[in-house]
Amino acid sequence: MEFRDLKAQYNKYKNEIDSAIQEVLNNTNFIGGKEVDTLEKGLAEYVGVKHCITCANGTEAMTLLMMAWDIKVGDAVFVPDFTFFSTGEIVSFRGATPIFVDVDRDTFNIDTVKLERAINKVLKESKLNPKVIIPVDLFGLPADHIEIERIAKKYKLKVLEDAAQGFGGSINGKKACSFGDAATTSFFPAKPLGCYGDGGAIFTNDDALADLLNSYKVHGKGENKYDNVRIGVNSRLDTIQAAILNVKLTAFINHELDDVNRVYRFYTERLKGIVETPFIPNSYVSSFAQYTIKLKSREERDALQTKLKENGIPSMIYYVKPMHKQDAFRALEYDDSDFEVTNKLCDTVLSLPIHPYIREIDVEKVCNSIVKILNR
Structure with missing residues (x-):
């Protein structure tokens, strides 16, 4: 996958x-x-x-x-x-x-x-x-x-x-x-x-x-x-x-945006109540560069990523470190308490495979694996 x-x-x-x-x-x-x-x-x-x-x-x-x-x-x-x-x-x-x-916890923006x-x-x-x-x-x-x-x-x-x-x-x-x-x-x-x-x-x-x-x-x-x-x-x-x-632009306009949103709905229906799924406000459409879920803690997130990898399922963490903690910006002075949401997101987010060409059977495998691993 x-x-x-x-x-x-x-x-x-x-x-x-x-x-x-x-x-x-x-x-x-x-x-x-x-x-x-x-x-x-x-x-x-x-x-x-x-x-x-x-x-x-x-x-x-x-x-x-x-x-x-x-x-x-x-x-x-x-x-x-x-x-x-x-x-x-x-x-x-x-x-x-x-x-x-700092960012909004629901939208990441x-x-x-x-x-x-x-x-x-x-x-x-x-x-x-x-x-x-x-x-x-x-x-x-x-x-x-x-x-x-x-x-x-x-x-x-x-x-x-x-x-x-x-x-x-x-x-x-x-x-x-x-x-x-x-x-x-x-x-x-x-x-x-x-x-x-x-x-x-x-x-x-x-x-x-x-x-x-x-x-x-x-x-x-x-x-x-x-x-x-x-x-x-x-x-x-x-x-x-x-x-x-x-x-690629022609393909994107003709079907890819619709297809990736179909995958988003498929994921969200099956993971509802299992993990915290992406929030899309009314009247908004996302192009889903990533499908990012939230876990309860860093330990739970890291354990889930490890188990998914063992099952042949790739995942990514965007982002492991906030901007204000990047070494390149160390000369700037920031109060870490001003970034409560970002700090928490860096510990709990995990992005799952998503693209317009992913098969339904693969999405099912990802979802079933998450349910089994988390025992929910």
């Missing part, structure tokens, strides 16, 4: 993917080919925004926005404590200070009450300038963007939606990657929409921002790549990856 079975997906679309790759090889347009333009238009249309700017990976997508917004030393950027390292890393990379905020409290604390201390909120759509579920946008407007902050795991999710039909001033996603292979290497994208309705990002990602180009009007970076999506993603 695979945790996320990329082989099954490839086997289903082997002819289309092989053909798309071969066309790039035949045309030898390995950088900036027509496949990239097609992908950017398709992604923008699906999400419902004016501009999609592809780049080398999801981390650089966020970094490019930090550059475009001139985030620097002395600025404060608000980031959830329970998420992958890169969301805080890109803040420190620019010399700014990440302000970690940034707690908006604690967010506003953190903003006011920074304002009161007057040592940093609050500039940006980076809500993360964790495990595929959009953050509470309605409330986050209200808070951002109140304090005149920008919002960068980190939808690395959230592509395909929605709130009241409004798609992930369309919230905030700009949004980013990742095409890492295991993501809801993944390529066969690294890749990322930025989404925005801001024409001027899109132009600036397109310059920054190609060495600060002006009229062409040999006319350099600013200091930029080299962050382009390879044409072969774009060709693969064009095939």
Whole structure:
């Protein structure tokens, strides 16, 4: 059993993917080919925004926005404590200070009450300038963007939606990657929409921002790549990856999002009352980058993971360490008691195999094993 079975997906679309790759090889347009333009238009249309700017990976997508917004030393950027390292890393990379905020226990996403409290604390201390909120759509579920946008407007902050795991999710039909001033996603292979290497994208309705990002990602180009009007970076999506993603985007729209939500319902029906299953608020849709359950303690979680492995069932822990405890952020001062929820989640969460191609018999095996192991 695979945790996320990329082989099954490839086997289903082997002819289309092989053909798309071969066309790039035949045309030898390995950088900036027509496949990239097609992908950017398709992604923008699906999400419902004016501009999609592809780049080398999801981390650089966020970094490019930090550059475009001139985030620097002395600025404060608000980031959830329970998420992958890169969301805080890109803040420190620019010399700014990440302000970690505890998360909501049910959704795993940034707690908006604690967010506003953190903003006011920074304002009161007057040592940093609050500039940006980076809500993360964790495990595929959009953050509470309605409330986050209200808070951002109140304090005149920008919002960068980190939808690395959230592509395909929605709130009241409004798609992930369309919230905030700009949004980013990742095409890492295991993501809801993944390529066969690294890749990322930025989404925005801001024409001027899109132009600036397109310059920054190609060495600060002006009229062409040999006319350099600013200091930029080299962050382009390879044409072969774009060709693969064009095939996968069609599959994602046609059936994969529906299929992974069918698996979610299957899991939840069978595990109800056995473990704490994912909570999806009304009017929200998750793309289920992960299906994450909660156990009662670290001991119970670790024992369950060990027994599942013995039964040939893979599982993962996202995340074993909070952001505020990462060694890379050791120079920052935090009160551990401010992160009660995140600390508890790191001890009790476990993600189970989920993807659009998992067989019902495999889900049954996972569920039956959990029931037997926990004796509930």
